[in-house]
Amino acid sequence: MAESLDKASASKIRQLFNSYDEDGAGTITISELKRGLKRNGIDCDDNELYRFMRKIDTDGDGRIDFTEFTTLYLKKTIQREEKGKKKKKAHLFAVKKTIPNQNELKARFRKADKDGNGSISIDELKETLGYSDDDDDDDEDDEWYKFMRLADENEDGEISFDEYVVAMIKLHLKD
Known part of the structure; x- marks a missing residue:
């Protein structure tokens, strides 16, 4: 399947x-x-x-x-x-952006995981992306919200490292 x-x-x-x-x-x-x-x-x-x-x-x-x-x-x-x-996209394997390697993704994940608990919360993601409490929290088009929806597969409000890796690679492949 x-x-x-x-x-x-x-x-x-x-x-x-x-x-x-x-x-x-x-x-x-x-x-x-x-x-x-x-x-x-x-x-x-x-x-x-x-x-x-x-x-x-x-x-x-x-x-x-x-x-x-x-x-x-x-x-x-x-x-x-x-x-x-029944279509082929010529750019599929000629992705212009290089997909980050495991070490790069680990470093980015650790940087976003402010409290070091092994997962990224919504607040940590917002902070990493530069959002403050003064920003409009109801705007569903915010980057952090889109990324949370993409990455948080089990919908627990946290992004695990595995979820993060899959989401980052999906983003690179969609470009």
Whole structure:
């Protein structure tokens, strides 16, 4: 079943990522990737596997982190959507903005997570984006409100790191 970009959830992507990350190290090695693909009925030779790994592993550390995995997952989701529409967008994989890597996203997330509790609240997001209490809170077009709706998948009023990663990559891919 094809999933739309808007419905792609951080929890679903994390669950799939974890199914490949056998040792729970937070990254997928080439051997874990090979075994995971085999479990999913995808057999590929070592040359294909290494080419695929080089394409996904954008920071070149020899492992796939959650950000790299999410980028691939969401790009494939867009590709399926476009095939369904029988259109192709030439700019799909030639995204002008570089998608931030895992370390950049972690640094941005930590900066926004003012209280250090591992999630970003509405107030922290507003502060990060430069909004004050004097701003009109009823304006549904504010950036912070749009981002909260996009990122806060479980609607708990907080953005987890996984939700943040998925939302940031979605934003980059939509541009």
